[in-house]
Amino acid sequence: MSSTYSELKTPDRLPTGITGFDELTHGGIPRNRSTLVGGSAGSGKTLFALQFLAHGVEQFDENGVLVTFEENPEDMVRNTTSLGWKLAKHIDEGRIAVVDASPVAGESPVRSGNYDLSALISRVEHAANKVGAKRVILDSVGALFPQVVDAQIVRTELFRLVCALRMMGVTSLITAERSSEDGPIARYDVEEFVADNVMLLRNRQDNERRRRTMEIVKLRGAAHMTGEFPFTIDGQEGLTLSPLAAIRLNHTSLTTRISSGITKLDEMCKGGPFRDSIILVSGATGTGKTLMVAQFMKAGIDAGERSLLFAFEESESQLTRNANAWGVDYAKAQQEGSLKIVAEYPESRSLIDHLVRIKQIIEEYKPTRVAIDSLSALERMSSSKSFREFVLGITSHMKSVSAAGLFTNTSEKLMGGDSITETHISTITDQIIVLRYVEIRGEMRRGITVLKMRGSYHDNAIREYTIDSGGINITEPFTNVAGILSGNGVHTLIDDRKLLANMFEANSD
């Protein structure tokens, strides 16, 4: 205890060890305090609490107590056996003590006169002393109310329990159920009397998929990030967060240039894209985006780099066959280990699960080039917010490992037009290349332009290109044509490249 007020400090943090969570809270939950975790059924609050206990033992050498009011402890432990952390072992080895306060089957107690919950408090104190606990979880307190009947007694006694734990120097995590994703923090107004800190777990429907998020509602005397942050539950670690906003823009920028695989395009970019840049290639179907990916991959393979291709539109064999037609041997490169192709249906998992997996594969394979063909396939199955979070998550991860990225985006309209993907993520990408169909005198031709390139001069012209067995051939700028980007190619009588450039400037805003 401090002897004067000026000696008081803001509460210290206790790292949970849960990936992403400690970043979100700037260090963890307040040490020696209680934190309430509210959530509806199936929101993952019990898992979160159990993970907090297990990580305590495994990562921080801190023992704990599991107090269960609802589920039988054997069932709780059994549900975690498939995960990477070993709750059962910690209990057997006396590092985690269990207080079973779940209802006794077939014995509903009769009430006669006044009572308190001193027995429960003694049991928790005893268990905490027995193992020298630093962490205690109470799961979930709402289940205590029907057991005890008198809600006021439960409130008073829970408050007493939380105070006792605090006196013991223990950090507690209290879970409580909510009846809906919005509305009160927890049933029985638990938060009003037990918690210094409140966080909510949600499990909402989002485009026919479940989207799990976490929100820190209050963290007394401490800074934290606000808003809902997506998390996922996997079979190994359990709950993991991707606090995208926690990613700081502090990646070192490289000035090295790499080849896009198309010599003329490199020239248009004054030497090629930067080593760690994220390039978005946008164009209608058939404009050659997948071909551009193949050439980008080939440049990596030829330079002895490691390339990684995530395909969400075509199968591996289809991609390999098509690449062969352009003289790119995917099969050989894969055998030699300079290329890895991961082909999946976008619908195979949720966006956040895709993100976690893509990150994992990047971690394992350590590529210097990553292509995603296409981003728009993934966009179709999500809300714009989660899509933006996804792209932000991937780009920042790639930047942290200094890998170059090429993402494709299919624009919906054949001629011109913009897409949601572009408008949502154009600010995240470093470079945008636009491929467009141009109709000139009843003939379909193709145009390419570098719409944006951060930190470098680039060609402003819209150049014509053709596709043959050698890949993309970029030629001269279109002349006497205006309105290509908007999709209404109009033949002008004035041969004025400047006019063209101006139109392009106007369109890029």
Add this chain to the structure above:
Amino acid sequence: MTDYVFHLYIYGSNALGKRATSNLNLIIENDLASSVTLEIIDVKLDPEAAEQHRVLATPTLIKTRPLPTRRIVGDLSDRSAVLEALGVISENHWHE
């Protein structure tokens, strides 16, 4: 005549525990005609016993004999609730 086995869980020497003990003794004397074995457990001294029998509230009276096992929570001041829970139909009246 039935033999009763009671376990009364109390906390330290607080007022609730004292009241429960005296109320229980009155019930034993006045309402139960058979022999009674009573064990009083102080959860402050023996939290392990409370853990083993999953006792949350104090005072808690657990009747283990005759079966079925019954739990009565509180200071046992509601005599008729206790008697009902114990399965005793009392002929006597309660005198305060």
